[in-house]
Amino acid sequence: MPAKKAAKSKEAAGPANVWAWVGTDDLRVKEAALAKARELTPPEAGEFGLEVIEGGADNADHAARIVRNTMEAVQTLPFFGGGKVVWLKGVTFLADNQTGRAQTTLSALDELMALLQGGVPADVQFILSASEVDKRRSFFLTLKKVAMLEVFDLIDTSKQGWEELVGQLVERRAEEHGLEFESDALELFTMLAGEDTRQIDNELEKLDLYLGEERRVRADDVRNIVSQTKGGVIFELGNAIGQRQLAWALALVDQLLEEDEAPIAILLAAIVPKVRNLFAAKQLEERHRIKPGATYQSYAAALERLPAKETARLPKKKDGTGLNVYPLYLAAREAVKFTGSELRIALEECLKANRRLVTSSLDPVIVLNQLLFRILAGKN
Numbered sequence: 001m002p003a004k005k006a007a008k009s010k011e012a013a014g015p016a017n018v019w020a021w022v023g024t025d026d027l028r029v030k031e032a033a034l035a036k037a038r039e040l041t042p043p044e045a046g047e048f049g050l051e052v053i054e055g056g057a058d059n060a061d062h063a064a065r066i067v068r069n070t071m072e073a074v075q076t077l078p079f080f081g082g083g084k085v086v087w088l089k090g091v092t093f094l095a096d097n098q099t100g101r102a103q104t105t106l107s108a109l110d111e112l113m114a115l116l117q118g119g120v121p122a123d124v125q126f127i128l129s130a131s132e133v134d135k136r137r138s139f140f141l142t143l144k145k146v147a148m149l150e151v152f153d154l155i156d157t158s159k160q161g162w163e164e165l166v167g168q169l170v171e172r173r174a175e176e177h178g179l180e181f182e183s184d185a186l187e188l189f190t191m192l193a194g195e196d197t198r199q200i201d202n203e204l205e206k207l208d209l210y211l212g213e214e215r216r217v218r219a220d221d222v223r224n225i226v227s228q229t230k231g232g233v234i235f236e237l238g239n240a241i242g243q244r245q246l247a248w249a250l251a252l253v254d255q256l257l258e259e260d261e262a263p264i265a266i267l268l269a270a271i272v273p274k275v276r277n278l279f280a281a282k283q284l285e286e287r288h289r290i291k292p293g294a295t296y297q298s299y300a301a302a303l304e305r306l307p308a309k310e311t312a313r314l315p316k317k318k319d320g321t322g323l324n325v326y327p328l329y330l331a332a333r334e335a336v337k338f339t340g341s342e343l344r345i346a347l348e349e350c351l352k353a354n355r356r357l358v359t360s361s362l363d364p365v366i367v368l369n370q371l372l373f374r375i376l377a378g379k380n
Contacts, residue, residue: 017120019127020143022094023152026131027198032150033087033129040125042082049084055091055130060102063093067108071115074126087127094139095132109139116146155195163326164296166190173200177208178215185219187330188239192222192232233259237266238274242334246376253368263364264357267371272350273315275375277331279343280314285332286340292332299332300325346375 021033041049051073057063070088078084093099094109120126128147133140143149155165167190174181181189193203203226207217210225223236233256240249256266284290288310290302303311303325315324335343353371356362 016148017122017125018116018147019125020147020149021127021129021152022131022133022140022149024131024154025152025197026090027196027201028152029129029131030090032152033089033127037085037087037127040083040127041085044082048078049082050087051084052087052089055088055093055128057091057093057099057105060093060099060104063099063102063105064108066091066093067112071112074115074120074124077121078123083123083125085125085127087129089127089129091128091130092132094130094134094137096134096136097132100134100137106139113139113142113146117142154197157195161326162195163187163190166195169195169197170200170204173197174204174217177204179204179207179211179217180215181217182219185217185222188219188222188236189217189226191235192226234266234270237270241271241274241372241376242278242331242337244334244337244376246372249372249376250369253365253372257365263368264354266368267350267353267357271368271371271375272354273327274331275343275346275350277315277327278335278338279340279347281328281332282335282338282340282343284328285335290332292329296326296329299329303328342375349374 019033019036021029021036023029037050037052043049053066053070053073055066057066066088070086073086093105099105116126128143135141155162155169157166167186170186170189170193171181189203193200206225207221211217211221226232233252237249237252237256240252253266256270257263284303288302288306290299290306292299293302300323303314303323311323315327316322338346349371353367356367357364360367
């Protein structure tokens with residue numbers, strides 16, 4: 001996967017002793033704030049050098065008490081001179097929720113901001129960390145001006161290219177464990193683990209223990225170890241179809257049915273989208289000679305050069321704007337296992353299976369198994 005910058009943004013620098021980390025990627029927020037707290041805490045101050053105030057509030061009155069305690073801590077000089085760090089940690093009342101919107105909370109935050117704008121004592125370092133933050137509020141807008149602020153938000157999976165961004169994040173975190181992913185293993189891990197850094201780290205730790213001295217991660221390692229969410233199994237079923245692995249596909253359908261997934265949902269969420277993407281990729285290859293090149297970017301660029309009428313039926317992003325290129329790119333590499341005629345027939349078989357599941361009394365297991373036989377039998 002091509003490397004891109006992580007979803008991290010820096011705002012204009014504020015005073016040298018006011019720091020803030022916010023964003024929906026709570027693990028990265030906590031890591032960054034903790035690292036700065038350790039860096040700034042005077043070693044000679046011992047336990048008095050760092051004062052942590054937990055920012056989780058049950059209600060508006062609790063939020064106001066937390067703010068008052070924070071202001072008192074900032075205004076209290078270090079006991080033994082030198083310096084100290086005050087960390088308002090894991091604030092929950094900056095979000096657009098009932099506690100965050102309450103006037104009691106807003107008034108308390110106004111007082112805290114007035115203190116920060118007036119200047120934190122030179123021998124005090126103030127750190128704030130929070131996950132959910134309403135970025136429209138005056139507190140956040142002013143915080144950008146008075147603090148050294150960094151934003152760590154989860155990668156938006158509704159936007160094109162999220163897979164590459166998550167893949168780049170996975171590779172960075174994997175380096176800390178000394179792990180190196182093969183390309184297909186990285187793609188599979190990305191789809192199974194998702195964009196949440198905490199989940200990514202949990203799965204990397206399991207892989208680290210599982211592999212022992214081996215440091216190269218293969219697709220089978222990911223399948224054996226990474227948590228199999230229902231969404232992950234559906235993705236794996238698409239992989240099995242793309243690889244034309246009938247036995248694997250049948251086993252995954254059985255697994256989904258055992259997890260009480262509706263047969264029609266399996267058809268429409270896993271089988272039909274994959275067959276449609278394979279057919280579209282084969283059409284692009286046959287009609288426009290667009291094949292998966294060395295990079296995802298080159299494939300995406302080739303699609304962008306096509307006239308609008310040629311891309312009208314291609315899959316779109318979740319927000320409806322622009323092509324959803326990545327699934328096509330993956331399908332294009334697998335479409336070599338099928339002929340155009342086979343994929344056209346496969347789409348027709350999907351339509352027949354849909355009708356049978358909805359209108360007939362046939363056993364849904366038999367309907368799905370027969371469909372997979374008709375799509376995948378004949379090659380391996």
